[in-house]
Amino acid sequence: MSKHRELGLTDDEFELIQKKMRRDPNDVELAMFSLLWSEHCAYKHSKKLLANLPTEGPRVVMGPGENAGAVDIGSGYSIAFKVESHNHPSAVEPFQGAATGVGGILRDVIALGARPIAILDSLRFGELDTERTRYLVDGVVGGIGHYGNSMGIPTVGGEIYFEPPYEQNCLVNAMCVGIARTDEMVRAAATGPGNKVVLFGAKTGRDGIGGASVLASAELEEGDASKRPTVQIGDPFEESKVLECCQELLASDLLVSLQDLGAAGLTSSAGEMASAGGTGIDIDVGLVPLREADMEPFEIMVSESQERMLAVVEPSLVDEVLAICTKWQTDSAVIGEVTDSGDFRILRNGETVGEIPVDHLVDGCPLYDLSPEEPAEWIYGNRVTLREGADASEITLSLLSAASIASKRWAYEQYDTLVGSRTVHRAGAADAAVLNIPESDRAIAISIDGNGRRVACSPHTGTIEATLECAANLACVGAEPLGVTNCLNFGNPEKPTVAWQLSQSVAGLAEACNGLGLPVVGGNVSLYNETPSGPIYPTPVIGMVGELPDIEHCAGQPWQDGDWVALVGPFNPSLAGSELEKARGMLGNGLPDIEIEPVRAAIELVRDGVRSGKLRTVSDVSDGGIVTQLSEMALGSGIGCDVSLDPVIVQHNCSPEDALFGEGPGGFIVAGDRQSIELLGGQGVQIELLGRVTGNEIRIAAGDSLVDILVAEARAAFESLPRRIEA
Amino acid sequence: MNWGVLQFPGSCDERDALHACELADQSSGGQSRLVWHEETDLSGLDGIIVPGGFSYGDYLRAGAIARFAPAMTAVADFANAGGPVLGICNGFQVLCESGLLPGALLTNEEMRFICRQGDLIVTEAESPFLSELEPGETISIPIKHQSGRYFAPPEMLERIEANNQVAFRYGEGHNVNGSLNDIAGVTNEAGNVLGLMPHPEHAVDAFTGSTDGLKLFRGPAGINA
Numbered sequence: 001m002s003k004h005r006e007l008g009l010t011d012d013e014f015e016l017i018q019k020k021m022r023r024d025p026n027d028v029e030l031a032m033f034s035l036l037w038s039e040h041c042a043y044k045h046s047k048k049l050l051a052n053l054p055t056e057g058p059r060v061v062m063g064p065g066e067n068a069g070a071v072d073i074g075s076g077y078s079i080a081f082k083v084e085s086h087n088h089p090s091a092v093e094p095f096q097g098a099a100t101g102v103g104g105i106l107r108d109v110i111a112l113g114a115r116p117i118a119i120l121d122s123l124r125f126g127e128l129d130t131e132r133t134r135y136l137v138d139g140v141v142g143g144i145g146h147y148g149n150s151m152g153i154p155t156v157g158g159e160i161y162f163e164p165p166y167e168q169n170c171l172v173n174a175m176c177v178g179i180a181r182t183d184e185m186v187r188a189a190a191t192g193p194g195n196k197v198v199l200f201g202a203k204t205g206r207d208g209i210g211g212a213s214v215l216a217s218a219e220l221e222e223g224d225a226s227k228r229p230t231v232q233i234g235d236p237f238e239e240s241k242v243l244e245c246c247q248e249l250l251a252s253d254l255l256v257s258l259q260d261l262g263a264a265g266l267t268s269s270a271g272e273m274a275s276a277g278g279t280g281i282d283i284d285v286g287l288v289p290l291r292e293a294d295m296e297p298f299e300i301m302v303s304e305s306q307e308r309m310l311a312v313v314e315p316s317l318v319d320e321v322l323a324i325c326t327k328w329q330t331d332s333a334v335i336g337e338v339t340d341s342g343d344f345r346i347l348r349n350g351e352t353v354g355e356i357p358v359d360h361l362v363d364g365c366p367l368y369d370l371s372p373e374e375p376a377e378w379i380y381g382n383r384v385t386l387r388e389g390a391d392a393s394e395i396t397l398s399l400l401s402a403a404s405i406a407s408k409r410w411a412y413e414q415y416d417t418l419v420g421s422r423t424v425h426r427a428g429a430a431d432a433a434v435l436n437i438p439e440s441d442r443a444i445a446i447s448i449d450g451n452g453r454r455v456a457c458s459p460h461t462g463t464i465e466a467t468l469e470c471a472a473n474l475a476c477v478g479a480e481p482l483g484v485t486n487c488l489n490f491g492n493p494e495k496p497t498v499a500w501q502l503s504q505s506v507a508g509l510a511e512a513c514n515g516l517g518l519p520v521v522g523g524n525v526s527l528y529n530e531t532p533s534g535p536i537y538p539t540p541v542i543g544m545v546g547e548l549p550d551i552e553h554c555a556g557q558p559w560q561d562g563d564w565v566a567l568v569g570p571f572n573p574s575l576a577g578s579e580l581e582k583a584r585g586m587l588g589n590g591l592p593d594i595e596i597e598p599v600r601a602a603i604e605l606v607r608d609g610v611r612s613g614k615l616r617t618v619s620d621v622s623d624g625g626i627v628t629q630l631s632e633m634a635l636g637s638g639i640g641c642d643v644s645l646d647p648v649i650v651q652h653n654c655s656p657e658d659a660l661f662g663e664g665p666g667g668f669i670v671a672g673d674r675q676s677i678e679l680l681g682g683q684g685v686q687i688e689l690l691g692r693v694t695g696n697e698i699r700i701a702a703g704d705s706l707v708d709i710l711v712a713e714a715r716a717a718f719e720s721l722p723r724r725i726e727a
Numbered sequence: 728m729n730w731g732v733l734q735f736p737g738s739c740d741e742r743d744a745l746h747a748c749e750l751a752d753q754s755s756g757g758q759s760r761l762v763w764h765e766e767t768d769l770s771g772l773d774g775i776i777v778p779g780g781f782s783y784g785d786y787l788r789a790g791a792i793a794r795f796a797p798a799m800t801a802v803a804d805f806a807n808a809g810g811p812v813l814g815i816c817n818g819f820q821v822l823c824e825s826g827l828l829p830g831a832l833l834t835n836e837e838m839r840f841i842c843r844q845g846d847l848i849v850t851e852a853e854s855p856f857l858s859e860l861e862p863g864e865t866i867s868i869p870i871k872h873q874s875g876r877y878f879a880p881p882e883m884l885e886r887i888e889a890n891n892q893v894a895f896r897y898g899e900g901h902n903v904n905g906s907l908n909d910i911a912g913v914t915n916e917a918g919n920v921l922g923l924m925p926h927p928e929h930a931v932d933a934f935t936g937s938t939d940g941l942k943l944f945r946g947p948a949g950i951n952a
Contacts (some may be wrong), residue, residue, distance in 0.1 A: 149873075152739025235738050236783025244736075329736055414840045416871050419744045419779075419931045436934060453859040551934050597808050 001007030002134040003027075005033035013183035013366065017206040017495035020360045028346055028354035031298040032361060035264035036271060039527050042365035045493035045524045049370075049506040057519035059482050065276075067111040067188055067260060070180070070520025073547055075440035075524065078182045080391075083122070083175035083448065083487045083543040085526035089231040092437035094139025098172045099234035102147040103281040103306050105176040107260035110243055111309065113185040115177030115251045117420055118435055119148045120448045121158035121174050121443065122487075122541040126167025128403050128724050131160070137411075137725055138172050141288040143234075143316055144174070151243070152235035152425055155415035156433035157446060163453055165380055168531040175448055175488045177633045179439065184250055188259040190273035190281055190312050193340040194244040197281065198318065198475030199400075200325045200332035201242045205291030208232035208265070208304025219492055238307040246309060246326035252324070254317050261308040267301045269310045270336070271344050272541075275362035277312075287335040287428040297346060297353045305387035312338060367389035372503050373496030379587065380456055380537065392627075392660055392668045392705045399579050399624040399661070400631055401717035405723070410722040430477035430556035431619055434548070443554065445479035445546045451623065452489075452537030454663075457577035458591040459501040463540050464515075465591070468599050468665045470544035471516055472620040473708055475603045476668070477554045478610035479546030484513055486523040486542050491535025493527050502527075515596035518544075549611065557616040558637030559671035563693040565630070565643050566670050566677045570686060571621055572652050573662025579624045580661040585645070592664060598685075606668050614676045621667035627660045627707055629669050630687060631714045634698050640711050643691030645702035651688065656703035673713035728752050728948040729785070730759035731772040733802070733818070735793045737781030740928060741829060744815065747775065747928035751944035760849070764796040774811040774947050777800050777818030779872075779926060789924045790820030799825055811947040812920045816872050819922030828913055828922045829887050830879035835872070836905030842871040845896030847911050847924055852891045854918040859942040860915045866939035868925040870903055875924035877906035887913060892923050903919070 004014040007030065017025055017033050025033060027136070035041060035339040035415055043050070055063045061072040061078045086101025102119060109116050121144055126133040137160075148155045153176075208231065249255055257277075261271045266283060272283040285300040295303075313321050318334060325332035339345075344361055345601040346354035399405055403671035412427035418623055424443060432447040455462030470480050492499040530538040548554055559565070574592050575581050609615035620631045626645060634640050654662065668678060671693060672676040678706065681687045698714055700707040734741045736805055741761060750758040762769070764844065769775065782793035799821070806827050814822035836843060849860040849901040858865070879887065884907060887893060893910035902909045904924070912923025914930045918929040925939030 140838070149871075150737070150739075150784065150841055152780055235784070237781065237786065240739075240781075240784075241736050247952075413842050416739075416840070416842050417925070418869050418871060418935070419739050419743065421746055421929065421932065424934045436932075442754070 001592035004030060007031065008038055009034050013037060026354060028298045029356050030302060031302050032205055032267045034538065035267055037300055038363050039434055041264050043525055044365050044369050045370060045527060046488065046502065047367050049503055051392050052510045053507065054513050055518040055519050060519050061182055063521050064523065067108045069483060070112060070185065071521065071545065072182060073437060073440050073442065073444065077440045078180050078185060079177060079444055079545055080109050080112045080544050081175065081177040081182055081485055081543065081589040082108050083485045083541060085171050085487050085489060086095040086172045086174065086530055087489065087526050088721060089448045090140055091168065091170050093100055093135045093231040093661065095143040096231055096233050098140040098143030100154035100232045100306055101174045102144055102173050103234045103236065103239050104262050104614050105174045106151065106153065106239065107262065109176045109178035110246050110260050111188060111260040113340045114180035114181060115247060116153045116178040117422055118177040118446060118593060119153050119154065119155045120431065120433065121155065122448050122450060123160045124166040124171035124452060124539060125162050127162050130167065133167060134725055136468055139410045140172055141414055147234055147236045149416040152419045154417050154419050156423055156435065157427055157520040158448060160411060161452065163537060164383065165534065165536045166535065167255055169529045169536050170661060171489050171539060173541045176447055177268055177545060179437065180351065186250065186255060186258045188273055189257050190279050191277040192256060192337045193279060193338050194315065195338045196313050196315055196334045197283065197310045197334045197336035197338065198313050198321055198332060199288060199308060200331055202235060202238045203289045203291040203655055204300055204303050204306055205305045205330055206295065206299060206629045209299060209302055212256060219528050221416055230522060232304050232306050234306055236584055241328045242307055242309060244327055248324050249321060254313065254321050256312040256314060259310045263302065263304065263311060267706050271362045273312065274344060274358045274373035280339040280343045280358060281336060281340055282345045282347060283336040284347040287333050289331045289333050301346060303499060312702055337421055345389045370493060370499035370503055371496050372500035374500050375497045377541050378587060379497060380583035382587050385624055386583035386590040393705045393709050394707060395580065395661065396627050396631060396707045397713060397717045398583060399628055400714055401720045402579055403721065404528065404625050405579060406721045407718050409727055424551045424554060425477065425556045429516065430471040432479065432552065434477050434554050443548050443551045445474045445477045448541060448543045449473065449475035450539055450541035451669065452539035453582060454577040454591060455505060455540060455556050459538050459588060460508040461591040461594055463467040463513040464594050465665050466540060466542045469510060469622060470542050471603050474544060474546040475607040476618050477556060477619055478546065478607055479548040480607060481518055481544050481546040483521040484518050484544050485521060486540055486544060488525045489536065489539040489710065490527050491530040498535050505538055505540050512596065515632065517598060552614050553611050555610045555616050555618050559617045559693045561639050561640065562695055563671040564677055565641055565693060567648060567688045567692045568600040568606060568668040568670050568680065568685060568689055569666040571667025572664055573625055573654060573658045575658060575662050576665050578661060578663040580614050593663055601683065602666050602668065602685045605683055609680045614679060615670055615672060617671040619669055621669060625661040625662065625663050630700060631698050633669060633714055634711050635718055638711060639692060639693055640695045640697045642695065642699045644701060645690060647688040655724055656705040658705065659702045660700065660705060728755060728757040728773045729771055730774050730776060730803040731762040731769060732776045732778055733764065733798055734761045735782035737763045737780055737782045737784050738778055738927065739831065740815065741778040744776045744778040745809040745929040747931045747940060747944050750931050751941050752948060762798055764798045767797050767801045769801045769805050775805055777799060777821050779816030779818060782817055790817060790854050791825040793821045794825035802829060806920050809917065809919050810869065813856055814922035815926055815928060816924055819924055822920060824837040827920050828915055829883055830877055830913060831873050831952065833876040833878050834874045835876055840873040843902045843903060847925060848871045848898050849893040849895060850893050852894045852918065854894060854921050855913045855947040856896060856921045856943045858946040861927065865898055867930065867937040868927055868940055869929045870925045872924055877910040879907065892916065892918060894922055910924040
């Protein structure tokens with residue numbers, strides 16, 4: 001096979017490179033092109049779609065194109081955040097794949113000049129009944145904990161879903177949130193010809209060669225264990241030193257710009273810095289501190305060794321920069337210079353070994369139109385896991401023990417959720433994580449969400465739902481959303497069905513963000529999540545950051561004996577795409593249409609209720625419907641409930657089963673004294689009193705159906721994950 | 728009270744510990760600060776905290792490298808002169824490695840990192856850090872570590888029990904790591920050095936659900952005053 005194909009470039013792309021270069025690229029140049037023109041770096045199948053997303057807003061400090069997005073939270077501070085995938089590395093080597101996924105997203109936020117203050121994770125695996133899934137879950141959770149805990153950054157939230165289409169191709173999306181003084185934030189642009197380029201952090205080795213192209217931009221296949229050498233090894237201790245070093249360099253105002261080294265290593269970082277600065281750049285690989293002395297120039301340029309940063313520094317400040325690196329016991333070296341040539345020149349000990357115009361390399365990759373085609377039928381198959389004829393109580397216990405719904409305590413207790421002294425709501429305690437931000441006398445809330453199964457049923461509606469779900473989660477702690485980040489995990493975009501899923505999903509994201517008035521400030525696209533058995537569920541993972549005025553009013557309290565329970569919002573339950581339909585093996589295409597405006601009104605009502613202190617106990621209805629939500633709230637306090645869903649049946653003219661287990665956006669369960677709940681009304685948002693908090697049973701009537709289980713039974717089902725993972 | 732909080736490469740909870748010192752000491756106007764691991768001059772400091780984290784990545788054995796830091800020599804002198812020294816989590820491991828406290832911390836029984844709120848029972852031990860706590864009192868403090876299983880050889884264990892050097896035990900159902908005799912923290916013979924695996928510095932703000940940790944930080948000031 002010809003070399004360019006081995007490196008993942010098509011014949012047409014190779015010809016285009018020859019045409020632009022007016023000659024054949026040499027090995028160094030070809031290796032560099034193959035990475036920066038990979039899907040992972042060039043977004044060649046998604047860039048045109050992403051142009052439709054709203055990106056502007058009064059609070060946006062940094063938007064797409066920077067290392068991470070950032071929003072203003074007042075008093076001179078900004079919150080930087082981004083979510084990124086590390087799917088294929090984790091599928092090949094779960095512990096290191098997940099660990100370096102966390103390490104990579106932390107560096108994106110560090111590169112902006114921010115100090116990371118929180119990590120969240122969105123994980124997708126196959127069903128727990130296979131050994132492979134249990135191996136992946138154990139490795140991925142262990143890897144996330146290893147990196148985040150060792151760095152001293154709390155992991156404050158996340159979500160895990162278990163669905164068959166992720167069995168071979170698990171998803172590991174990590175989100176990092178950081179805080180920075182707005183006037184100290186740095187951009188990743190190499191400016192000022194004559195300025196020096198300093199590489200610091202870990203030494204460069206042969207790990208992760210070709211990770212972005214060979215591993216991240218192709219489908220997974222049999223025998224991918226042989227790709228383990230393309231997975232990097234994480235060293236959180238090194239990163240912890242690099243973090244403190246960056247903080248000191250920035251506080252001392254010594255840097256012109258800063259960039260992390262991630263996918264495609266030096267090639268990508270230096271190339272993108274030069275592109276952003278409209279300059280050229282010279283890099284001498286002979287000056288790069290190496291782990292192995294005999295590395296070839298192309299290896300040094302594409303190595304994805306972790307824990308490295310690239311800075312542009314004025315010549316007179318170089319000594320001071322190197323001294324601070326030495327203080328933090330991390331390697332550093334001047335490896336090049338910013339030029340006005342517009343070329344990315346690679347030298348080895350002064351001799352040129354490659355030279356590419358920056359704009360060809362960074363922006364020259366052709367962008368492709370998709371050829372979307374809606375599939376005629378459900379392409380993902382079905383499995384029956386629920387006994388036919390099961391009554392409402394049995395269904396409830398079955399749903400509470402469903403891996404995607406059951407408590408994830410096993411996972412989050414392996415994460416340090418507290419370090420940094422900001423965590424107000426710990427993992428599992430509320431719908432969204434809440435972090436105290438005394439710097440600007442307020443708090444922030446963070447949520448991450450994306451139910452791939454529902455997106456598979458309807459990519460457009462499912463993506464709107466995921467975005468609304470994040471906003472609803474924030475409302476439950478009294479927070480107003482400020483900005484969105486996202487990670488679009490899809491199959492092979494060259495296939496018409498996946499192309500349709502992707503374009504529908506991005507359109508849904510744009511519609512939801514426009515509807516909520518929210519800017520998308522950054523994101524990541526992960527394509528080719530596909531194996532010979534088919535694509536994953538289309539999985540847009542939405543990350544949202546919001547603010548709340550004070551931590552005194554952020555709800556999250558368990559309900560109390562005697563409280564009234566009510567349903568708030570335009571929630572119109574439907575079994576389409578639900579957990580129950582999955583368990584019955586009846587999944588198919590289509591979800592009910594959504595009107596965003598009434599959901600938005602309900603979200604605002606709940607947010608105001610929490611902020612005013614009227615609402616102390618509130619949670620939004622999501623997977624498994626009202627019954628699951630009520631059960632989880634009962635488990636949170638240890639007290640049961642006695643409620644009737646007949647008002648829901650009457651309101652929406654739906655079946656008892658729809659009311660009990662139906663899903664959809666726009667529903668909140670609130671609990672409290674009757675007057676406070678009734679006072680919430682009057683803004684055109686529906687409020688239905690359902691019953692009271694009482695006793696040790698969960699009793700939920702709906703028409704002629706009745707759920708009647710002990711809180712203790714519900715707990716046994718809900719806490720069943722550890723023994724199944726460790727089976 | 729002027730606290731010095733050590734900072735090694737890889738420390739994680741040093742700012743949290745400093746925050747706890749400042750909160751505990753709001754009225755006296757003490758000047759607490761971080762102490763870089765290469766510093767050897769501790770003059771002006773009234774108490775030392777060896778904080779949690781993963782010093783030097785804990786790649787060899789938790790605390791095994793940090794004990795050789797220049798600052799630790801100064802801490803040993805400070806401790807031997809009777810100065811109050813508190814080791815939290817990784818700091819406890821460092822103090823055991825350096826011989827300032829008896830015993831060792833092994834990997835948790837379940838081989839995993841565990842983060843959970845835990846009950847600690849205060850014992851009869853004598854230490855400035857316990858002066859604001861009553862024997863038998865239960866306090867709620869977060870536990871978060873991977874290597875917190877307290878171990879000592881039988882004779883040593885017998886000796887520290889006989890000497891009342893056990894400062895805290897895990898409450899029933901809260902010994903998450905398999906520590907011998909439910910030991911969560913110990914003191915040296917003199918009582919001025921105390922190490923514990925749980926994190927009192929993460930129980931100082933009401934919003935975290937417990938402020939029990941403040942009592943440890945207030946203890947030495949109460950004694951001095």
